Amino acid sequence: DVVLTQTPVSLSVTLGDQASISCRSSQSLEYSDGYTYLEWYLQKPGQSPQLLIYGVSNRFSGVPDRFIGSGSGTDFTLKISRVEPEDLGVYYCFQATHDPNTFGAGTKLELK
Amino acid sequence: EVQLVESGGGLVQPGRSLKLSCAASGFTFSDYNMAWVRQAPKKGLEWVATISYDGSSTYYRDSVKGRFTISRDNAKSTLYLQMDSLRSEDTATYYCASQYWGQGVMVTVSS
Numbered sequence: 001d002v003v004l005t006q007t008p009v010s011l012s013v014t015l016g017d018q019a020s021i022s023c024r025s026s027q028s029l030e031y032s033d034g035y036t037y038l039e040w041y042l043q044k045p046g047q048s049p050q051l052l053i054y055g056v057s058n059r060f061s062g063v064p065d066r067f068i069g070s071g072s073g074t075d076f077t078l079k080i081s082r083v084e085p086e087d088l089g090v091y092y093c094f095q096a097t098h099d100p101n102t103f104g105a106g107t108k109l110e111l112k
Numbered sequence: 113e114v115q116l117v118e119s120g121g122g123l124v125q126p127g128r129s130l131k132l133s134c135a136a137s138g139f140t141f142s143d144y145n146m147a148w149v150r151q152a153p154k155k156g157l158e159w160v161a162t163i164s165y166d167g168s169s170t171y172y173r174d175s176v177k178g179r180f181t182i183s184r185d186n187a188k189s190t191l192y193l194q195m196d197s198l199r200s201e202d203t204a205t206y207y208c209a210s211q212y213w214g215q216g217v218m219v220t221v222s223s
Contacts, residue, residue: 025156043157047207048216051211054211090156092157096162100171100172101162102159103149103157106157
């Protein structure tokens with residue numbers, strides 16, 4: 001199975017700071033069709049997860065442009081510029097390139 | 113407004129069965145692959161199964177293969193998860209997901 005390693009496990013930030021989360025895969029996530037099925041989700045406290053980024057760098061409908069996904073192959077990053085209170089929660093990366101699909105273990109973003 | 117509403121969860125004894133449903137509205141259900149994802153209490157997310165938009169292909173994690181069956185009825189815009197031979201380690205909140213996620217339904221497997 002593909003293992004997604006997220007770092008850091010937790011991240012303490014001040015509102016307005018930038019935050020960066022890494023997701024490293026044990027195998028390349030580029031599919032044979034050339035697409036990379038790497039997504040990012042945010043689970044706010046007490047809520048269902050919500051899609052932020054798909055295809056490495058495409059923001060989902062309604063996601064603010066302070067969320068920026070990047071990377072290729074096995075190395076991916078989610079950057080959040082100017083963290084706001086509604087950004088707090090647990091971030092997960094997810095790959096749907098390989099079967100079985102897998103999630104990273106999560107990164108908790110909290111206030112300092 | 114997009115809505116995914118799961119139902120069918122509850123407390124069940126080990127070895128018994130349960131069938132989850134997910135009623136979709138607000139988008140063209142038949143255009144999208146759909147998945148079930150679960151989250152054990154205080155744990156991370158775990159992909160369970162995916163079904164293609166037309167129901168022709170299904171995929172499962174190893175631990176549920178042969179016990180769980182994902183299906184869909186596009187005429188009713190509804191996704192299903194038949195869960196047989198349930199084990200204590202299947203205890204979790206189960207989410208129906210596409211680009212949007214439902215609110216989740218709790219399944220507890222215990223004697």
